[in-house]
Amino acid sequence: MAKLDFPVGPQHPALKEPENLRFSVDGELVVDADIRIGYVHRSIERSCSERNFVQDLYLCERVCGICSNAHTQNYCQAVEAIAGVEIPERAQWIRMIMHEFERIHSHLLWLGVAGHEIGFESLFMYVWRDREVIQDILEMVSGNRGHYAMTMLGGVRYDIAPEMVTKIREGLAFLRQRAEYYADIATSEQTFLERTSGVGVVSGETCVQLGAVGPVLRASGVAFDVRRTFPYLQYDKVEFPVRTSELCDVLGRTLVRVQEVIDACDICTQCLDMMPEGDVNMRFPRKVPEGEAVARIEAQRGEVIYYVRSNGTDVPERVKIRTPTLANLPASLEMVKGGYIADIPIAFASIDPCFSCADRMVELNDVSSGDSRTMTWAELVKLSRRKS
């Protein structure tokens, strides 16, 4: 059978974030994959060097809607390193708690989406119902369900009051128990296993070569976690395992993420126990001395790295941001190669890409005959579900 070139995206009325993927297929098998990004390039890096350090905080918060807290924390970490400022200890613990809250909400969101992509709608409904618990906690602590605006230069904006702590502990206990239940489902439910086991395989060696990060890298057996390799905040004082899996497939990535939810609940509980009393923020100088700093953080999707250079004024000379999705793209292309068309949605979703995978326009083009037929992402997802 002739090879088909098969573009996905970028434009569709229902698309939240457009990206263009191109697959070469031989029958049902994907033989080659390519990606074209940049449709939502917002020049945040350039804008950062035209605004002052405080204004940049708001820009960095908006790099991503899901890992917004990780970006502001990482930015603050870099700027505080240049200024040589040590923030109050209580603020460090609160930053850690926010960081882990965000991991819980993001991994649960991902698990729901993964269920949706393979047509396991009841999993999607259950997970997203439980996710409301952590969303309510985030709203209680920061006032917002997304874009928490919790981190500021020199600390955090709000304190966690004693009456909140009781509610947080109750919520975490519930979420931990639910996460254990989902871990059980992921390893025992036949529908889930058939669609995830052996799908989107990429070896640990390839992952390291291609620079993959986060759960994708760990699910291929490489124990790289920034929280362990370069401990920031108070991560050297809490106990947590670096979760890895030797499965190298979508199932492995699911297990790593679900176990990280359990770990995140435990880390939060430890933080609440060990958090000292004190100030939660301090005065931060408007001008930052000349210098440069590199800061890494383990966001829920993987390592985020910021490079900030200051020239002694109140405007940074350069802010460089690298998000985990860009690092995971080369590995994700390897995942779909050799797999079936119907497995594309779940394989791509398994890297937890920042661009939305919903409702794309797909065109199947027969190169040899010039025949072309058009298929929506919804139809592709339907094809994916028929396989279930």
Place this chain on the structure above:
Amino acid sequence: MTAAELIEQVQSRYEGELTEAEARSSVQAWLGVPAVDITKMAQFIVEEWGPLHLSTISGNDRGDHIDLIYHFVADGVSLNVRTAVDKGVDEIETITPIVPAAIMYEREITDMFGVTMAGHPDPRRLVLPEDWPEGDYPLRRDNIGAEEGVKDNGQT
């Protein structure tokens, strides 16, 4: 391994010019090499510390030259290698054949700073659209928004 030990190892075993060698903390090492030696340095790092993680490549317009900083993670140390590409030369050899993870980051540098990666296996544009004007590089400091492309770059 600590950053100081890493720097020591580089100084004793790397045969070539080093423009900078500093351990800023126990886990952060900074090295500098001339632009012509970047593949030699990358080769050295890969041979010494095996297949290693490349976090990203940062570019920065410093007036007469463009700074490129390669952020590696070598044996638990954040290893940052700086090199300077003079404006007018605007070219550096690619490290993608040695460190495959550089493929996307090098394309981004070419797009944003106009530094061509000689020998890059996939030199297409990464983030800029196909119809972006040639010779217009958004992250260069002399760029104030081209006639086409960005029409209003916050100037009005």
